[in-house]
Amino acid sequence: MKILLLGKNGQVGWELQRSLQPLGELVALDRNSSPLCGDLLQPVALAEAVRAIKPDVIVNAAAYTAVDKAESDADAARTINAEAVGVLAREAKALEAWLVHYSTDYVFDGSGSRTWQESDATGPLSVYGQTKLEGEQAIAKSGARHLVFRTSWVYAARGGNFAKTMLRLAQERDKLAVIDDQWGAPTGAELIADVTAHALRAAMAGEQDLSGIYHLVAGGETTWNRYAQFVLAQARQINPALGITAREVQAVATSAFPTPAKRPNNSRLNTQKLQQSFGLALPDWQVGVQRMLREIL
Numbered sequence: 001m002k003i004l005l006l007g008k009n010g011q012v013g014w015e016l017q018r019s020l021q022p023l024g025e026l027v028a029l030d031r032n033s034s035p036l037c038g039d040l041l042q043p044v045a046l047a048e049a050v051r052a053i054k055p056d057v058i059v060n061a062a063a064y065t066a067v068d069k070a071e072s073d074a075d076a077a078r079t080i081n082a083e084a085v086g087v088l089a090r091e092a093k094a095l096e097a098w099l100v101h102y103s104t105d106y107v108f109d110g111s112g113s114r115t116w117q118e119s120d121a122t123g124p125l126s127v128y129g130q131t132k133l134e135g136e137q138a139i140a141k142s143g144a145r146h147l148v149f150r151t152s153w154v155y156a157a158r159g160g161n162f163a164k165t166m167l168r169l170a171q172e173r174d175k176l177a178v179i180d181d182q183w184g185a186p187t188g189a190e191l192i193a194d195v196t197a198h199a200l201r202a203a204m205a206g207e208q209d210l211s212g213i214y215h216l217v218a219g220g221e222t223t224w225n226r227y228a229q230f231v232l233a234q235a236r237q238i239n240p241a242l243g244i245t246a247r248e249v250q251a252v253a254t255s256a257f258p259t260p261a262k263r264p265n266n267s268r269l270n271t272q273k274l275q276q277s278f279g280l281a282l283p284d285w286q287v288g289v290q291r292m293l294r295e296i297l
């Protein structure tokens with residue numbers, strides 16, 4: 001089996017390079033790859049690369065993930081998150097290949113407090129969320145067999161993420177102010193990559209039709225504020241010499257922390273479909289965060 005991986009150097013892409021390896025021959029590209037193009041800003045050249053490689057599976061871990069920047073850079077966000085995804089889906093369909101893709105909690109409007117199911121109505125609040133939704137829709141329209149995993153609040157030892165931002169700010173400041181009314185689940189790139197490999201094997205075995213959208217997040221729930229507090233408490237324990245100067249993580253409302261992009265208050269994703277379809281149990285979010293912190297500290 002031949003797998004084409006796009007976005008190999010992102011948080012999830014890096015972990016996929018490890019988890020997909022045992023499944024077959026892996027061709028991993030990034031935006032600078034040459035002569036085969038892995039740049040999602042160049043959909044025509046990207047389609048040519050897919051045709052040249054003729055993969056059995058395309059795994060797309062590349063995305064425009066700068067949520068605030070996307071508000072003023074919508075064309076690039078849309079080309080990468082929607083147009084190029086449509087190209088990949090159509091090429092997958094033509095090759096009868098599977099397409100694996102990642103989407104986000106930010107496709108929802110964040111209303112209410114119950115967990116979102118895959119079939120719930122979407123309502124993105126930001127350009128990033130809207131373009132990611134358009135990517136999902138392009139995949140559905142293509143008719144390609146697919147696994148689309150909606151995940152949230154991704155972190156990894158490698159790459160930039162909220163946990164690392166909190167560690168940095170806590171070494172620079174006396175006090176942090178972090179939103180305490182947006183709920184979700186931090187999810188490790190390792191977990192996402194491992195579940196991807198497991199689910200892909202099951203889907204390709206073909207005993208049932210498993211093509212579709214799945215929510216893939218770690219267990220439990222928290223707010224950005226409580227997540228930040230957990231990260232700093234763990235960091236102090238793991239490495240007391242780290243130099244954390246912040247003595248307080250002040251809880252603030254979304255309204256007190258204005259950002260260019262609006263984010264959902266309720267990002268709780270229901271993972272029953274994933275767990276039942278693939279026979280998986282998802283660990284609580286704290287497990288992976290602790291592991292990542294031990295690794296980087």
Ligand SMILES: NC(=O)C1=CN([C@@H]2O[C@H](COP(=O)(O)OP(=O)(O)OC[C@H]3O[C@@H](n4cnc5c(N)ncnc54)[C@H](OP(=O)(O)O)[C@@H]3O)[C@@H](O)[C@H]2O)C=CC1
Nearest residue numbers: 009010011012031039040041062063065102104151153154
């Ligand atoms: N990060 C998060 O909190 C969440 C992410 N997701 C989704 O999960 C998936 C993986 O995200 P994650 O690994 O965290 O994201 P990262 O931001 O860590 O990685 C994204 C990757 O996409 C690459 N990329 C950006 N533009 C292009 C382009 N034009 N051509 C090719 N590659 C490009 C980046 O390359 P470069 O390094 O060169 O910029 C980077 O390697 C994405 O679909 C994302 O939308 C869903 C929920 C939460």
Ligand SMILES: Cc1cn([C@H]2C[C@H](O)[C@@H](COP(=O)(O)OP(=O)(O)O[C@H]3O[C@@H](C)C(=O)[C@@H](O)[C@H]3O)O2)c(=O)[nH]c1=O
Nearest residue numbers: 065067104105151152153154162177178179224257263
């Ligand atoms: C840095 C900082 C952020 N915040 C808030 C802003 C925001 O609501 C929340 C998270 O901020 P960030 O900008 O780090 O995270 P953000 O880029 O919004 O993270 C999102 O990325 C995309 C790619 C996704 O798909 C989402 O699931 C989610 O992980 O924390 C504070 O309250 N205080 C702070 O000091």
